[in-house]
Each structure stands twice: as C-alpha cells, then as structure tokens.
Amino acid sequence: MIKRILLIEDEPGLVLTLSDRLAREGYAVQAAQDGEAGLAKAAAEPFDLILLDVMLPRRNGLDVCRDLRQRGVETPIIMLTARGQVVDKVVGLKLGADDYLTKPFETIELLARIEARLRRAPAQAATTAEADAYQFGDIRVDFRSAEGYRGKERLDFFAREYQLLRYFIEHRGATLSRDQLLNDVWGYDATPSTRTVDVHVAWLRQKIEPNPRHPRYLLTIHGLGYKFVG
Ligand code: CA
Numbered sequence: 620m621i622k623r624i625l626l627i628e629d630e631p632g633l634v635l636t637l638s639d640r641l642a643r644e645g646y647a648v649q650a651a652q653d654g655e656a657g658l659a660k661a662a663a664e665p666f667d668l669i670l671l672d673v674m675l676p677r678r679n680g681l682d683v684c685r686d687l688r689q690r691g692v693e694t695p696i697i698m699l700t701a702r703g704q705v706v707d708k709v710v711g712l713k714l715g716a717d718d719y720l721t722k723p724f725e726t727i728e729l730l731a732r733i734e735a736r737l738r739r740a741p742a743q744a745a746t747t748a749e750a751d752a753y754q755f756g757d758i759r760v761d762f763r764s765a766e767g768y769r770g771k772e773r774l775d776f777f778a779r780e781y782q783l784l785r786y787f788i789e790h791r792g793a794t795l796s797r798d799q800l801l802n803d804v805w806g807y808d809a810t811p812s813t814r815t816v817d818v819h820v821a822w823l824r825q826k827i828e829p830n831p832r833h834p835r836y837l838l839t840i841h842g843l844g845y846k847f848v849g
Pocket of ligand 1: 628629672673674
C-alpha cells in the first residue's frame with residue numbers, strides 16, 4: 620500500500636525538490652502552498668503523514684496543526700521550523716505535532732523521520748485492510764466473512780452497509796465528506812445523492828451504536844461529513 624504524504628509548504632523550490640524526492644522514495648505526495656489550502660486538503664482526504672511548515676501564508680502551521688487536531692484528524696504531523704524558532708517547536712508539539720525538523724535539513728534526515736513516524740503510526744488503512752477483524756466496543760467486524768457481531772449476536776449488514784463500515788474503519792479518525800464516501804464506496808457509476816450516504820449512515824448507526832440518537836462511534840461533523848472514532 621502506497622503511503623500518502625501531504626506537504627504543506629510555501630517555498631516553491633522546496634516543494635519541488637521534496638515532492639520529487641518523496642515520489643522517488645515511493646510515496647504519493649500532494650502539496651498545498653498555504654495554510655488554508657493545506658487544512659482543507661488534510662481534513663478532506665486521508666493521509667498517512669503531513670509535513671507542515673510553520674511560516675505559511677493565510678494560516679500559519681501552528682494554527683493548521685491545532686485546527687486539524689481539534690477536528691479529530693490524527694494523522695502524524697512533522698513540523699518544519701526555521702532555525703531558532705524554539706518556541707514554535709514547543710508550541711507545535713503541544714498543539715499535537717508528532718515531530719519537528721529545523722530548516723535547513725538534509726533530505727535523508729527527513730526521510731528517516733518520515734519512516735520512523737510511519738512505522739510508529741497506529742494501524743492505518745493499509746494495516747487494517749490486512750487484518751482479519753476489527754473490534755470496537757462490543758462490536759466485532761470480521762473482514763474475511765464480511766460479517767459483524769455484537770457480542771455473540773450476528774449483525775445483518777446489507778452489502779453497502781458493510782462496505783461503508785469497512786471504509787469508515789479503514790479511515791478511522793479522518794473526517795470524510797459525503798462526496799468522498801459516494802465516490803469511494805458507491806463508485807462513479809452509481810447515481811445516488813449525498814442523501815444516500817446519510818440514509819446508510821443512519822442504518823449503520825441502528826446496528827452498531829449503543830444509542831443511535833447519540834452516536835459514539837459514527838459521528839456527524841457538521842458542514843464536513845462523518846468521522847468514525849471506534
Ligand atoms: Ca514557509
């Protein structure tokens with residue numbers, strides 16, 4: 620599974636060289652060149668890791684980091700700080716960054732940090748997909764048989780509900796827009812509306828939530844979409 624990296628950096632030269640190098644290392648890289656664009660991308664799509672510059676136009680890296688964590692995005696973040704910005708490092712780590720690197724840095728050092736962070740990251744999409752089952756609360760989802768259980772009681776999922784739940788599990792912690800869910804779970808050839816997503820989420824909640832009126836696992840993120848936190 621190719622790891623996806625989001626590079627939020629405004630120096631065109633650095634964006635170019637880093638994107639190129641990371642791509643050659645086998646990562647799928649996307650770049651955003653200001654804080655607003657980076658935040659929007661990071662909140663909308665799942666990434667395995669985010670490289671986040673501190674000094675950015677429109678919204679600085681510290682704000683982006685804090686906003687992402689507040690939205691429940693738990694993607695590992697490596698902050699890129701300028702020399703001497705010691706305060707930024709401390710604040711960045713407090714705001715939820717996982718690591719930092721001071722500019723100018725050797726690319727090899729950055730690659731090592733990225734690798735270390737990806738190894739340490741909790742099971743992400745790739746590893747979940749390889750696992751046989753996933754458990755949250757008293758719910759267990761068996762990926763081999765495509766079945767779910769609440770304790771010993773079997774949950775009867777419709778095919779689409781199961782696919783949706785599995786997609787949520789594989790992207791847990793990420794806010795997923797209705798459009799993304801439609802594209803990835805229903806596919807382009809389908810003709811459903813975003814309302815279809817809401818209906819299926821409601822059905823899923825009936826099956827997996829202890830109290831479907833007050834979801835604990837499958838949360839509505841107003842104005843953005845849904846997030847699975849089981
Ligand atoms: Ca910068």
